[in-house]
Amino acid sequence: MVIHYKCPNCGDDMVFDSETGKLTCHSCGRQDAIENFSEEFITTTFSEDETKEYHCENCGAILITDADTVATICSFCGAGVVISDRVSGTLAPSLVIPFSISKDEAVAAFKKWCKHGLVTPSDFMTADRIKKITGMYVPFWMFDLNSRVQVSGNATRVRTYTSGEYIYTETKHYRVFRDINLDYLKIPVDASEKMEDGLMDKLEPYRYDQLKEFKTPYLAGYIAEKYNYDDNDLLPRAKSKIQNFIDSYVQTTVSGYSTFIPDQKHINSKKVKSYYVLLPIWMVTYNYRQKDYIFAMNGQTGKVVGKPPISRGKIAGWFAGITAGTLVILRLVTFMMGGGLL
Known part of the structure; x- marks a missing residue:
């Protein structure tokens, strides 16, 4: 229908x-x-x-x-x-973030983004080469996860002090154990087999406080897809996405030590809830010197990701500048070591 x-x-x-x-x-x-x-x-x-x-x-x-x-x-x-x-x-879908950036705004934001490339060719934006721009709702699953983290390892506290003519270093060793309970809300994982996972991850974050109850009129005038993978298929990816956050949090709990080397770590992450949502993305096809480049833009925040062409001349000039600067520094150091300033 x-x-x-x-x-x-x-x-x-x-x-x-x-x-x-x-x-x-x-x-x-x-x-x-x-x-x-x-x-x-x-x-x-x-x-x-x-x-x-x-x-x-x-x-x-x-x-x-x-x-x-x-x-x-x-x-x-x-x-x-x-x-x-x-x-x-x-x-x-249960939720949707509607487009908040219009097509004209997306084109303007894309052109502005391209001009900021330090090693992109100078003529990259001298003509309107946008071949196609498409507003798409991409299917995502969002996960609420609970992680029970148990970590143990060896830690040290190092103190240096002076007594008389001697400098002493005191090292105390500790056995450290942490039992942590963490909750993560609305971890997004794209559920379309057509979209490249790394590209979708780089478009984050969205402003999730603007999620709305799904209604079909939000899709009118845009392209949208249904999911290819369900929440059970994508749960492992959601767990892997929070791994760095878990590691960072564990480090904050042992910040009072000089060193901490974990030797045992057990992480048990469970799904508390999952949501099927549609998130807005502008897909841009840009033609430059008979080659198409694909970019994606967050349809809510305007964040752009993609790989623009690279100017070999600018790269060569950049390295030449670094090399020249290094030579100047080396000559100055040699001059000073040779007593040239005395």
């Missing part, structure tokens, strides 16, 4: 507006709050094979999607549609 949100004024397609948080008609400008949108103007169509195609109610085109597509945009007329059966039942 495919959902269209039709404008009560002109009958055109309505999409979610990231600036106002409302359904907006780009033809006549009408805006409606999502909570108050009348079901009278929500139209649905059915396709014979819901996992592969849908019929656009706006223009009648038959468009092919893969089985993971939740929301998409008609390539013929631009209408935004939501395939509702893929966001219902066990496939229904």
